[in-house]
Amino acid sequence: MPATAGELARRLADNAEIVCRRYLSNGRREGHYWLVGDARNTPGRSLYVRLVASAEGRGAAGKWTDAQSGDHGDLLDLIALSCGHQRLRDTLQEARRFLSLPDIGPPQLQPRSHRPRAIAAKAPSAERARRLWDACQPFSSDPATVYLRARGLHSARALADLRYHPGCYYRPTGLDRAGTDRTLPALVAAVTDLAGSVSGVQRTWLARSGEGKAPVETPRRAMGMLLGNGIRFGQADAVMAVGEGIETTLSLREVLPEMSMIAALSSTHLAALLFPPALRRLYVSCDADAAGRRALERLTARGHEAGIEVVALHPCLDDFNSDLVRWGATKLKSALAGQLRAEDARRFLEPQVVTSGMTRT
Secondary structure: OOOHHHOOOHHHHHHHHHHHHHHHHOEEEEEEEEEEEOOOOOOOOOEEEEEOOOOOOOOOOEEEEEEOOOEEEEHHHHHHHOOOOOHHHHHHHHHHHOOOOOOOOOOOHHHHHHHOOOOOOOOOHHHHHHHHHHHHHHOOHHHHHHHHHHHHHHHHHHHOEEEEEEEEEEOOOOOOOOOOEEEEEEEEEEEOOOOOEEEEEEEEEEEOOOOOOOOOOEEEHHHHHHHOOOOOOOOOOOOEEEEEOHHHHHHHHOOOOOOEEOOOOOOHHHHHEEEEEOOOEEEOOOOOOOHHHHHHEEEEOOOOOOOOOEEEEEEHHHOHHHHHHHHHHHHOOOOOHEEEEEHHHHOOHHHHHHHHOOOOO
């Protein structure tokens, strides 16, 4: 009899990255996930496929979610959408072809030499992330300090969840130039779960002078258990803020230093953020693109279900770091004053807020 749909799905999951490279070739691997725009192979980062089963039992290999549409499924569903199939039979035949399985015959009769080799298991990425974090060091007169100051982030050096690595390993991609350095200085941020345990890291590779990011194809990467977690600044509170990226979140913290914040790493992870139990109001720094808007919609819907008010914060330029660098902290504070709830403006902003001429563009 033909291999069952469940058996095919399991075999596909054993080779999840190979499946993604075949059917979602416009995406890329980041940590334990393959990121792409959608199931039809559109470039982007809204759909994420788990490549390796979670050691903590929280996710199975081959499961995927589209943060924009809310669609989810296994790799058979993904193949069906990618190929535009209308019938399950067509999807099962395509899966058998991909796995080099015969169309008929029990799966145990498949010649061993025809089976695709599963990806070799590595040490859990969360464990590797913790080892890297332990190898980092506090800031001193280093490229990370120069980089942060150039972005207007003067108070970031004092944050416990940011460190510096003088020679962080970088794996070049096929788009990097020949001879790309494999050890570069890096700003390293700890990704933590709701309990405060380090579950991952984000690395930002820097130019050796600290004047900008390193000249590599992907100067920022994250690894570890990322989904639902984030880079946390301050203790969980009833009122918090969250942003997609670390620099825009740190820019908010320059002018709202007493408000606890989370950098969620991307629009995909922003939509899936796990809410701290104490949270009652969440300010969301919105990126002005389709993925950012979808993430805000998803987060707002989830917040409503959990009894959490979600309030959007809009930058004047493309993000709050651009606002900070161009206009400075005083004008950024003024621009935020009208977007915060009155009680939060009184709590987190200084009593006197200077009126600015900032306008959204």
